[in-house]
Amino acid sequence: MTANELTIVKSTNLKPKPEKDQIPFGSTFTDHMFVMDYAEDKGWHEPRIVPYEPVTLDPAAMIFHYGQTVFEGLKAYRADGDRILMFRPEKNLERLNRSSDRLSIPPIDEDEVMNHLEELIRIEKDWVPATDGTSLYIRPFIIATDPNLAVAPSKTYKFMIILSPVGSYFSGGIHPVKIKVENEFTRAVKGGTGMAKTAGNYSSAYQAQSNAYKEGSADVLWLDGIEKRYIEEVGSMNIFFKINGEVVTPALSGSILKGITRMSILELLRDWDVPVVERKISIDELYEAYERGEVEEAFGTGTAAVISPVGELNWQGKKMTINNHEIGELSQKLYDTITGIQRGNVEDPYDWVVEVK
Structure with a gap:
């Protein structure tokens, strides 16, 4: 057996699976997980x-002290005929390596890891729920494990993939949410880690999100960290606006995550001949367009919710009510198309889905 040959140890104590109408989001985990280690003299080895x-x-493991870690999030879906489908998984592994590069973590072999991921899902296929709106959430992540308090990249790492059956992100279907425009705190700046999917980006947002919750908002809209003018992201999602017939989304500037759903939305809109542009857009420009009655729709995009319509934006005491708190026609069409492709109910001319056979 070579150091890179996959070994499999089956659990002898299988867990009960959640009832189909009682699947929580992100707190139930399957029977097995994937693990692989890294050492400087061996590279990535012992996949299992x-x-x-x-x-x-070890208590001195560098992940605990300096936060050297990256992660991803993607899903597997149960389609007709008991087929198991993943949505653009290769893009998640590409992004994992981009994040790793920013955090000085050695890259994984994307093709090799894809094979191991498919094997893990084959073993856990009975955990993929079938109810509408449910899926198997896939969380790959890498942590620094070197027991060393020196401020330098770790010399050892652990790569893991865990799986969690999840219910619908929204109970009762998608519905527009209220968002607070954040003016005090900063999420990321160009040259920082905003373009990487790393833990600190999320925990540093907690205080702003907590303040937004207290004010009745579901999340925050982040502005750029330099001028506090230009729109970046909503929480853990990318953001889109339909303004006077044209869809606008902030251009990737080095501080914005390159979302897989964002990428898919852009490809769909261009294929549908819907005017769409990636550019800088300020909160002042958005408010002026709102005052002219030109802001027709707004929505966030991400793996968890796919599409999260925005019904209200609150900025410095000014309230922007969008599309009368209703889901826009374009938002609904995008949601139906992407979720349909993910579940195999809508034709996939883009080869986005990967079937686990």
């Missing part, structure tokens, strides 16, 4: 699928 279990780390 083992029973899901706690991880033991």
Whole structure:
């Protein structure tokens, strides 16, 4: 057996699966997980699928002290005929390596990991729920494990993939949400880690999000960290606006995550001949367009919700009510198309779905 040959250890204590109408989001985990280690003299080695279990780390492991970690999020869906489909998984592995490069983490072999991921899902296929709006959430992540307090990149790492059956992100279907425009805190700046999917980007947003919740908003709209003028992202989602017939989304500037759903939305809109542009857009420009009655729709995009319509934006005491708090026609069409492709109910001319056979 070579150091890179996959080994499989099956669990002898299988867990009960959640009832189809009682699947929480992100707190139930399957019977097995994928693990692979890295050392400077071996590279990535000993890929294995083992029973899901706690991880033991040295208290000095660098992940605890300096946050050197990256992660991804994607989903598997149960389609007609009991087929298991993943949505553009190769893009998630590409992005994982881009994030790793920014965090000085050695790259994985994307093709090799894709094969291991498919094997893990084959083993756990009974965990993929079938109810509408449900899926199997896939969380790949890498953590620094070197027991060393020196401020430098780790010399050892652990790469893992865990799986979680999840219910619909929205109970009762998608519905427009209220968003607070954040003026005090900063999410990221060009040259920082905003373009990487790394833990600190999310925990540093908690305080702003907590303040937004207290004010009745579901999330925050982040502005750029330099001028506090230009729109960037909503929470963990990219953002789109339909203004006077044209769809506008902030251009990737080095501080914005390159979302897989964002990419798919742009490809769909261009294929449908809907005017769409990636550019800088300021909150002042958006408000002026709103005052002229030109802001027709707004929506966030991401793996968890796919499309999250925005019904209201609150900025410095000014309230922007969008499309009368109703889901826009374009938002609904995009949601129906992408979720239909993900579940195999809508033709996939783009080869976005990968079937796990």
